[in-house]
Amino acid sequence: MTRPHTINRERGLRLLRTMRTIRQASERIAALYPSNVMETPVHLCIGQEAVAAGVCHHLRDEDKLFLGHRTHGPALAKGLGLRPLFAELYGRSTGCSRGFGGSMHLFDPAHGLPGSSAIVGGSIALAVGAGLSAQLQRADFVGVAWFGDAATNAGVCYESLNFAALRKLPVLFVCEDNGYSNVMPKSAHSAHDIESLAKVFMPTVAVDGTDVLATFAAAGEALTAIRAGGGPRFLHCKTKRWMKHQGHEPCDLGVVDRDRDCPIQKLETFLRGSGLLQGAESTQIAQDIEREIDDAIAFAAASPFPTPELLEA
Amino acid sequence: MPWSKFDCTYTAPTGGRQITYCDALREATDQAMVHDPRVFAIGLDADDRFGVFGSMRDLTHKERVLGTPISENAMTGVALGAALSGLRPIHIHLRVDFMLTAMDQIVNYVAKWQDMFGRQGKVPLVIRAIVGRGWGCGAQHSQTLHGWFAHIPGLKVVTPSTPYDAKGLLLASVADDSPVVFLEHRWLYKNTGAVPQELYTLPLGKANVLHRGDRLTVVANSLAAMHALTAIEQHDLDVELIDPRTIKPLDLDTITASVQRTGRLMVVDYDFPFGGFGAEVVAAVTERAFDSLRQPPVRLGFPDRGMPSSGVLERAYYPTPDRLAQAMTAMLLGEVVPS
Structure with missing residues (x-):
């Protein structure tokens, strides 16, 4: 914790709950994954929960969040239910994308998830389009672009930053920087510094993306400015990816210290130290979430598969 | 903003007002924007004084015509994002050849967005492009490519040949809830034909x-x-x-x-x-x-x-x-x- 946090108990517990939901759902996916009940590539968010929780707790259902391939964390934080998520991973007709999307293509427009994309970078532009729509309609929703460090190498990122800044669009750019493009470290894929690049176009803030309270505070300030008509903002969240790029196995690049870098432990330590979390509350939250995951998996496993007739043009 | 009431059941008139293919496109665009405040146009040079070879000039709602940087790939994503957020964009390319810098967005995003999520959402997006050769324009300013776009599931491909079709099909494309690639041959722009004044849409998929x-x-x-x-x-x-x-x-x-x-x-x-x-x-x-x-x-x-x-x-x-x-x-x- 590099700065003092002012947070009430309710907010603190909600952030904890969101991060635990992402963590526990991800760990369950990892545990089940070798059994092939989920026939879809998964890009897990373990270790990156603070970015999803910290940013999405400021977002409303009307705000449009466009994700890349690492979807589960921010989608859950934005409001996607565990049932439609697991049913989608199980390839069932009750999945959020009716079995057509899989892990990388999640859809829940009622919660401001108009879709996610597995081509790195491109969905940044869609969030800018949402911002343009809000501006043209004089509506107060915000477009949120969610992408990793490697996406800043794509031309579409530059084009999107430029257009959002030119038209002063209500767009929040969230760079979830886990330091790796697949197994390639940032030093091998980017000659630029992400903050310097973004600052050419718009006010940019860097935060410790493993510190949910810092992320929550920075995202709040950025979104307040955007909603006040201040144009786009860029949030650079430095975080750590605990798992391999894809799949259920831990990352073997040797860069993660799970005690030092755990966003959940960090928040719990802070909440206990501040008297906002007591006794077995954390255990109780974890158990509640386990039951919700059990329910979601039972729902998914009992749901029908989509029928091949749906493939007709 | 119901569009279905404009579905046309009559065939092309043989007499009456004669206007050019270009003016038919302009009239369709203007009527679409007047009829439906969700319709807006965006594109490189869409708002300049040349008005996309005249097809965008003197529109009633100039405030809904947006020029863009030379960033066709992101601008296609912007148009798609707007289509997913309550609007009905018309994205315009002065040459179909320029559109090719946006093929990631067109093929991986625009075309796939409905299928990818089990066809639960609408993508009311029209991508207009002028096709065909000019005068010594060479390999990068002369392509047509309708067959290539038609290869991709999720794109409708419209290629009007007459002023009457140009107006009715453009309005039908704007009214459609799926992506449409609308290709206009530049050599047709000055052709004239009978075109009804009122708003009408022609069916997509009818020869x-x-x-x-x-x-x-x-x-x-x-x-x-x-x-x-x-x-x-x-x-x-x-x-x-x-x-x-x-x-x-x-x-x-x-x-x-x-x-x-x-x-x-x-x-x-x-x-x-x-x-x-x-x-x-x-x-x-x-x-x-x-x-x-x-x-x-x-x-x-x-x-x-x-x-x-x-x-x-x-x-x-x-x-x-x-x-x-x-x-x-x-x-x-x-x-x-x-x-």
């Missing part, structure tokens, strides 16, 4: 029979349809000319029924030949009406290489009404037609 005949079915779209019509009329050929108007969806029923009557098929496709629209029509008709074919079907189009610039080479590269007439005459005489 138009431009000329009746009994001995040969010619399928041709866009400028090729106009060239084929000229050829047929000037040489008084007994040819049925079908303009599919939309490459996708394709009105194979009308085409097949005609071939079953005439026994002969020629496709005039002003596009690259390999795996293209002409190939698709020939394959589909062969599958459906093999026994009706009295001769091998014929495809006429461009050579399988990039466009040249020199006038001498251009005149050799591009088909003309005279060349189409020669080919049709040869086919009617039962001769082998080199494609």
Whole structure:
């Protein structure tokens, strides 16, 4: 914790709950994954929960969040239910994308998830389009672009930053920087510094993306400015990816210290130290979430598969 | 903003007000924007004084016409994002060739967005592009590419040949809840024809029979349809000319029924030949009406290489009404037609 946090108990517990939901759902996916009940590539968010929780707790259902391939964390934080998520991973007709999307293509427009994309970078532009729509309609929703460090190498990122800044669009750019493009470290894929690049176009803030309270505070300030008509903002969240790029196995690049870098432990330590979390509350939250995951998996496993007739043009 | 009440049941008028193809596009755009405040236009130079060759000039709602940087890929994503957030964008490209820098967005995003999520959402997005050659424009300013876009599931491909079709099909494209690639041949822009004043939409996926005949079915779209019509009329050929108007969806029923009557098929496709629209029509008709074919079907189009610039080479590269007439005459005489 590099700065003092002012947070009430309710907010603190909600952030904890969101991060635990992402963590526990991800760990369950990892545990089940070798059994092939989920026939879809998964890009897990373990270790990156603070970015999803910290940013999405400021977002409303009307705000449009466009994700890349690492979807589960921010989608859950934005409001996607565990049932439609697991049913989608199980390839069932009750999945959020009716079995057509899989892990990388999640859809829940009622919660401001108009879709996610597995081509790195491109969905940044869609969030800018949402911002343009809000501006043209004089509506107060915000477009949120969610992408990793490697996406800043794509031309579409530059084009999107430029257009959002030119038209002063209500767009929040969230760079979830886990330091790796697949197994390639940032030093091998980017000659630029992400903050310097973004600052050419718009006010940019860097935060410790493993510190949910810092992320929550920075995202709040950025979104307040955007909603006040201040144009786009860029949030650079430095975080750590605990798992391999894809799949259920831990990352073997040797860069993660799970005690030092755990966003959940960090928040719990802070909440206990501040008297906002007591006794077995954390255990109780974890158990509640386990039951919700059990329910979601039972729902998914009992749901029908989509029928091949749906493939007709 | 119901659009369905404008569905047109009547055919093209033979008389009445005559306007150009360009003015028909302009009127359609203006009426769409007046009728539906969700409609806006965006594109490189869309808002400049040239108004996309005149098709965007003097619009009622100038505030909904947005110019863009030369960032076609992101701007396509911007248009898609706006379409997913309550608006009905028309994204405009001065040349279809420029659109190719946006193929990631067009193929991976725009075309896939409905299928990828189980067709739960709408993508009311029109991508307009001007196609075809200018004058010595060469390989990067002369392409048409309708067959290529039609290859991708999730894109409708519309290629109007007349002012009447241009207006009705553009309005239908704006009214549609799925992505439409709308390709306008620049050589058609000054053509005139009867166009009703009121707002109307034509069905996507319904061919138009431009000329009746009994001995040969010619399928041709866009400028090729106009060239084929000229050829047929000037040489008084007994040819049925079908303009599919939309490459996708394709009105194979009308085409097949005609071939079953005439026994002969020629496709005039002003596009690259390999795996293209002409190939698709020939394959589909062969599958459906093999026994009706009295001769091998014929495809006429461009050579399988990039466009040249020199006038001498251009005149050799591009088909003309005279060349189409020669080919049709040869086919009617039962001769082998080199494609």
